[in-house]
Amino acid sequence: MTATTLTASDAAAAPAERTLPLKTRLQRAERRKKLLHLALIAPLAVFLLLTFLWPIGALLKRSVDNPEVIGGLPATAAALEHWNGQGLPPASALAVFVKEMEGARGSTELASAAKRLNTEMTGYRSLIMKTARSLPLPDGSNLQEGLAAIDPRWSEPRTWQVMASAGQPYTSYYLLAALDHAVDADGAIVAATEDQAIYLDVLGRTFWMSLVVTLCCLVLGFPLAYLLTSLPTRSSNLLMILVLLPFWTSILVRVASWIVLLQSGGLVNQALQALGLIDEPLQLVFNRLGVYIAMTHILLPFMILPLYSVMKGISPIYLRAAQSLGCPPFQSFWKVYFPQTLPGVFAGSLLVFILSMGYYITPALLGGPQEQMASYFIAFYTNETINWGMAAALSTVLLGATLLLYVVYSRYAGQGRNAAKAR
Amino acid sequence: MLQAYASPLERTWFYAHRVIAGLILLFLILPILVIVPLSFNSDSFLMYPMAGASLRWYEEIIGSDVWRNALLNSLIVSPAATLLAVVLGTLASIGLVRSDFPGKALLTAILISPMVVPVVIVGVAMYLFFAPLGLAGSYTGLILAHAVLGVPFVITTVTATLQGFDYNLVRAAASLGANPVLTFFRVTLPLVAPGIVSGGLFAFATSFDEVVVTLFLASPGQATLPRQMFAGIRENISPAIAAVATILIVLSTLMLLTLEWLRQRSEKLRTGKSR
Numbered sequence: 001m002t003a004t005t006l007t008a009s010d011a012a013a014a015p016a017e018r019t020l021p022l023k024t025r026l027q028r029a030e031r032r033k034k035l036l037h038l039a040l041i042a043p044l045a046v047f048l049l050l051t052f053l054w055p056i057g058a059l060l061k062r063s064v065d066n067p068e069v070i071g072g073l074p075a076t077a078a079a080l081e082h083w084n085g086q087g088l089p090p091a092s093a094l095a096v097f098v099k100e101m102e103g104a105r106g107s108t109e110l111a112s113a114a115k116r117l118n119t120e121m122t123g124y125r126s127l128i129m130k131t132a133r134s135l136p137l138p139d140g141s142n143l144q145e146g147l148a149a150i151d152p153r154w155s156e157p158r159t160w161q162v163m164a165s166a167g168q169p170y171t172s173y174y175l176l177a178a179l180d181h182a183v184d185a186d187g188a189i190v191a192a193t194e195d196q197a198i199y200l201d202v203l204g205r206t207f208w209m210s211l212v213v214t215l216c217c218l219v220l221g222f223p224l225a226y227l228l229t230s231l232p233t234r235s236s237n238l239l240m241i242l243v244l245l246p247f248w249t250s251i252l253v254r255v256a257s258w259i260v261l262l263q264s265g266g267l268v269n270q271a272l273q274a275l276g277l278i279d280e281p282l283q284l285v286f287n288r289l290g291v292y293i294a295m296t297h298i299l300l301p302f303m304i305l306p307l308y309s310v311m312k313g314i315s316p317i318y319l320r321a322a323q324s325l326g327c328p329p330f331q332s333f334w335k336v337y338f339p340q341t342l343p344g345v346f347a348g349s350l351l352v353f354i355l356s357m358g359y360y361i362t363p364a365l366l367g368g369p370q371e372q373m374a375s376y377f378i379a380f381y382t383n384e385t386i387n388w389g390m391a392a393a394l395s396t397v398l399l400g401a402t403l404l405l406y407v408v409y410s411r412y413a414g415q416g417r418n419a420a421k422a423r
Numbered sequence: 424m425l426q427a428y429a430s431p432l433e434r435t436w437f438y439a440h441r442v443i444a445g446l447i448l449l450f451l452i453l454p455i456l457v458i459v460p461l462s463f464n465s466d467s468f469l470m471y472p473m474a475g476a477s478l479r480w481y482e483e484i485i486g487s488d489v490w491r492n493a494l495l496n497s498l499i500v501s502p503a504a505t506l507l508a509v510v511l512g513t514l515a516s517i518g519l520v521r522s523d524f525p526g527k528a529l530l531t532a533i534l535i536s537p538m539v540v541p542v543v544i545v546g547v548a549m550y551l552f553f554a555p556l557g558l559a560g561s562y563t564g565l566i567l568a569h570a571v572l573g574v575p576f577v578i579t580t581v582t583a584t585l586q587g588f589d590y591n592l593v594r595a596a597a598s599l600g601a602n603p604v605l606t607f608f609r610v611t612l613p614l615v616a617p618g619i620v621s622g623g624l625f626a627f628a629t630s631f632d633e634v635v636v637t638l639f640l641a642s643p644g645q646a647t648l649p650r651q652m653f654a655g656i657r658e659n660i661s662p663a664i665a666a667v668a669t670i671l672i673v674l675s676t677l678m679l680l681t682l683e684w685l686r687q688r689s690e691k692l693r694t695g696k697s698r
Contacts, residue, residue, distance in 0.1 A: 036518075041518035044574065052545070059551060220450070360541075360543045
């Protein structure tokens with residue numbers, strides 16, 4: 001279609017151009033064609049840049065942004081820039097601080113600066129509030145002594161060092177916190193204290209749950225994909241509809257169904273009790289098991305489709321050749337057939353793993369607090385505690401892990417994906 | 424297929440495999456089969472055995488302002504997002520398939536990356552970016568966000584269709600005297616349209632099922648159907664939810680059948696024979 005228009009424009013080319021050497025004309029036509037194709041891609045590229053890439057970039061930048069102290073005490077932050085960090089800051093910097101504190105008393109900016117300082121050093125918030133209340137200092141008094149009289153902590157270098165470092169435009173605080181680390185008084189990176197070290201646990205849980213779901217999908221998806229390949233087209237098309245129907249059904253519909261099925265009076269418990277396998281209903285939902293079952297159900301088609309498309313391309317002749325050469329059936333399956341399915345196994349597993357790492361809805365509706373994955377905490381810090389730095393840092397870590405896997409995926413499994421999506 | 428000379432062990436394994444695969448298919452389809460009858464329950468419990476049949480839950484959702492409003496919101500957002508995704512995605516796919524330049528693989532990977540970026544991150548990023556622009560809590564913001572999420576599906580389906588498109592057909596049409604416009608409408612479009620429609624169906628389904636980004640971006644009055652279901656499941660899961668679910672299942676079945684029909688039709692067109 002595009003080339004059609006090109007042929008037309010070529011035919012209508014000015015006669016003057018006809019006199020040019022063929023090579024030049026060809027080059028021009030090629031260049032025009034290339035520009036046209038880029039012009040076709042451009043609208044989408046610009047659209048995604050403005051509505052997707054830019055917002056995500058801005059979010060990632062928030063994970064190193066440090067706006068609170070600069071916003072609450074800008075002149076002090078600037079004055080401390082010139083301080084070498086040894087002993088106490090010069091009197092000029094103290095004067096700037098005292099003057100600024102007097103002016104900022106009661107402002108929301110000062111409150112958020114104090115909150116930010118408190119994350120670096122416990123007790124800083126009350127120190128700031130107390131100092132702001134006690135100012136101004138009596139006329140003509142020594143600034144250093146006056147501040148020390150309000151609170152002795154003002155004569156400790158550590159207090160000012162924290163203020164100076166929190167007054168930097170960028171911070172590694174949130175990213176380190178997302179990996180359960182922090183910068184200590186000497187500027188060294190150390191492991192966070194036990195009550196603050198929760199994020200590695202969350203990330204580990206996200207990885208572990210994704211891994212379990214991926215393995216469940218592989219174990220269930222492989223035999224089914226194999227059956228679909230070995231059946232005649234008509235029946236395999238029919239069964240494929242049974243695979244695709246859940247794929248097309250709303251995730252919320254499926255989550256609701258699983259609650260109905262797995263609840264204590266649900267069909268699964270009723271069936272198990274009727275079979276005499278259990279006496280009391282089992283707790284199957286609102287725990288880890290329920291999340292695993294529903295996530296496996298939701299992601300299974302993403303495993304089956306790439307597996308199917310790879311298996312479809314494997315000629316049955318190899319298997320027959322192996323058997324005719326005397327290889328026992330199971331061994332020929334394992335040594336001849338299975339290795340050929342590996343591209344599909346990798347493509348499907350990576351896809352399922354990548355998708356499950358970002359899951360939010362299913363754990364939120366079917367799990368307890370112990371089942372919440374990284375996404376839940378990102379949403380939590382955005383909506384509940386309005387700690388955007390922490391939400392951004394966790395996003396950075398999760399996105400980093402996802403993109404790393406996505407690079408591997410698109411390098412090794414690009415073909416399988418296209419085939420699967422084309423269905 | 425089972426050969427006539429298969430050993431007893433192979434026979435056992437053959438049938439065991441079929442039984443296992445059948446159970447897996449049951450696992451896939453069971454949740455959909457279970458919820459449909461419960462929407463006709465006369466009782467207010469989502470449990471079997473059912474007390475009796477009634478249409479009261481359908482009456483309830485049809486009469487409810489909340490659900491009607493949710494449906495209306497979905498019908499505003501999803502078609503608009505689909506249209507945007509299909510137009511932008513199709514143009515870009517044509518450009519991608521017919522050209523070759525350094526960095527093309529990278530550009531393609533970026534264009535389909537909304538499919539893999541965790542959707543919560545997309546939601547938070549868009550919320551923080553759209554809020555100062557006044558786009559959070561607006562239909563425009565929701566439509567833009569849903570279009571972003573639908574674009575990758577349009578690109579993957581349309582590029583796959585275009586890659587299978589035999590360009591000789593266009594040349595043949597031209598050599599037989601058809602002008603480019605005629606060729607486009609009589610040769611190219613009928614062959615490529617199924618791919619574009621499939622991509623559009625994928626994009627529509629993505630938007631129609633989207634809840635996470637909507638949670639961040641939509642104002643309370645803009646709750647879409649899935650957003651309303653999310654709230655319903657969280658607060659009090661009643662047969663009304665099952666009734667909405669049944670309607671959604673009917674809708675997704677229709678979309679799936681359309682897609683299968685398109686796929687078979689395009690295969691027939693391409694290979695020139697019926698199966």
